[in-house]
Amino acid sequence: MWYPQKVTLAPTDPVSVEEAKHQCVVLHNDDDALFQALIAAARDYVERYCNTPLATQTVEVKCDAFCDFGRLPMAPVQSVTSIAYVATDGTDATVAPGDFEGLFDGLEASIKPAYGKQWPVPRNGSRITLTAVVGYTALPPSVKHAMLLWIAEAYEKRENDAPPSWTAFDALLCNHRRGA
Structure with a gap:
């Protein structure tokens, strides 16, 4: 969600x-x-x-789980600035840029793990924060x-x-x- x-x-x-x-x-x-x-x-x-x-703008949006990244709530997306989450040990963490791939196809946008990678496990009950540059160039x-x-x-x-x-x-x- x-x-x-x-x-x-x-x-x-x-x-x-x-x-x-x-x-x-x-x-x-x-x-x-x-x-x-x-x-x-x-x-x-x-x-x-x-x-x-x-217009080009930077937004921050939160979701409950990485499965939500199958369809982002906004598009067009130009780039992803960061994906932050709380690790299972309670520390703040980010997904490395090489660990995910953006699929930004006009008015449909999604993010998936890079080939051979998988999403990390966030702390139960925490939210994942996506920061992205959105809007038309x-x-x-x-x-x-x-x-x-x-x-x-x-x-x-x-x-x-x-x-x-x-x-x-x-x-x-x-x-x-x-x-x-």
């Missing part, structure tokens, strides 16, 4: 204020703070919608376009009570959603 992740190195937003202003055809700087807030909100919304981190163009659509609609309708229409948004992101 995986527990909620903790971001240890925050991401930078994958859309710049200039790109968002260009999408909205805004030539002044009066709304830069608003655009920064809309960009952050769009990134948060798309990450929750797709169940995947967009380069945001897919359709995801970026969906974010820009979201930002533009939020900017234009910021004082409107009408519900947003996300049909283009959904269409752009449907292939980037990761099942729970």
Whole structure:
């Protein structure tokens, strides 16, 4: 079982204020703070919608057993920083980098023992901590376009009570959603 992740190195937003202003055809700087807030909100919304981190960030996530590594709770994964656990004698330990292999296939990610290796035995009742760098190295163009659509609609309708229409948004992101 995986527990909620903790971001240890925050991401930078994958859309710049200039790109968002260009999408909205805004030539002044009066709304830069608003655009920064809309960009952050769009990134948060798309990450929750797709169940995947967009921008490169470092996360720490805990699980109960090494068998949980068969499907990581987040993807895409760029690299594993460390795998820490409590050994049966109660000491803190880490899995050596050469003792495991990451299988990072787009929106599916897993970690398995390296050939000829096996997972160590953790102390009963303790948790295993995975620290990894996750998110896209380069945001897919359709995801970026969906974010820009979201930002533009939020900017234009910021004082409107009408519900947003996300049909283009959904269409752009449907292939980037990761099942729970």
